[in-house]
Amino acid sequence: xxxxxxxxxxxxxxxxxxxxxxxxxxxxxxxxxxxxxxxxxxxxxxxxxxxxxxxxxxxxxxxxxxxxxxxxxxxxxxxxxxxxxxxxxxxxxxxxxxxxxxxxxxxxxxxxxxxxxxxxxxxxxxxx
Numbered sequence: 001x002x003x004x005x006x007x008x009x010x011x012x013x014x015x016x017x018x019x020x021x022x023x024x025x026x027x028x029x030x031x032x033x034x035x036x037x038x039x040x041x042x043x044x045x046x047x048x049x050x051x052x053x054x055x056x057x058x059x060x061x062x063x064x065x066x067x068x069x070x071x072x073x074x075x076x077x078x079x080x081x082x083x084x085x086x087x088x089x090x091x092x093x094x095x096x097x098x099x100x101x102x103x104x105x106x107x108x109x110x111x112x113x114x115x116x117x118x119x120x121x122x123x124x125x126x127x128x
Contacts, residue, residue, distance in 0.1 A: 010035050013042045020120055021046065021054035021078060025061050040076050044048045045052025047077035052077040053120035055113075060088040062091050072097050075104035082116035 010031075012024045021043055025031065043054065058064075064072075076099045079105075094109040110116035 011039050011042075013039065013046060015046055015052065018117075018121060019052050021052050022057070023054060024057040026061040028062050029063070030063040031061060031068045032065050033071055033127065036065075036068035038073035040071060040074070044077050051077050051079040053080045053082070055082050055084055055116055055120060057084045058093065059084060059090055061085075061090065063092055064097065069097055073103060078105055080105050080120060081107040082120050083107065084111070084113055084116050085109060086111060 002040075010026060010029055012022070014022045016022055022038060023043065083097065085091055085094055091109060091111075097107070108116075108119060110119070
């Protein structure tokens with residue numbers, strides 16, 4: 001697993017052996033616009049010119065600011081994004097992100113890490 005420390009990033013960021021970006025937010029975190037910008041900058045630096053699927057572990061995230069949601073709606077080096085949560089609150093927060101008019105890549109919410117990874121690793125479908 002390749003780790004990217006990233007200055008100012010509250011989240012852990014790594015590229016695993018399957019080529020999946022693992023972005024894990026700490027429990028109870030409130031994600032600000034600056035936090036989201038730092039995380040996306042780290043994702044882009046970790047990927048370089050390539051694109052990779054990304055698993056975002058947001059279980060028990062306390063809040064995602066409006067500014068952070070806007071940042072998450074911008075294109076980055078992720079080819080598809082699985083949002084992983086564990087609670088009804090996580091699903092509500094994910095729905096705020098999924099409610100962005102046009103997401104930059106296919107994005108889905110999961111409560112199972114195995115199902116999320118299976119979806120991330122499947123071959124992309126044209127137009128998906």
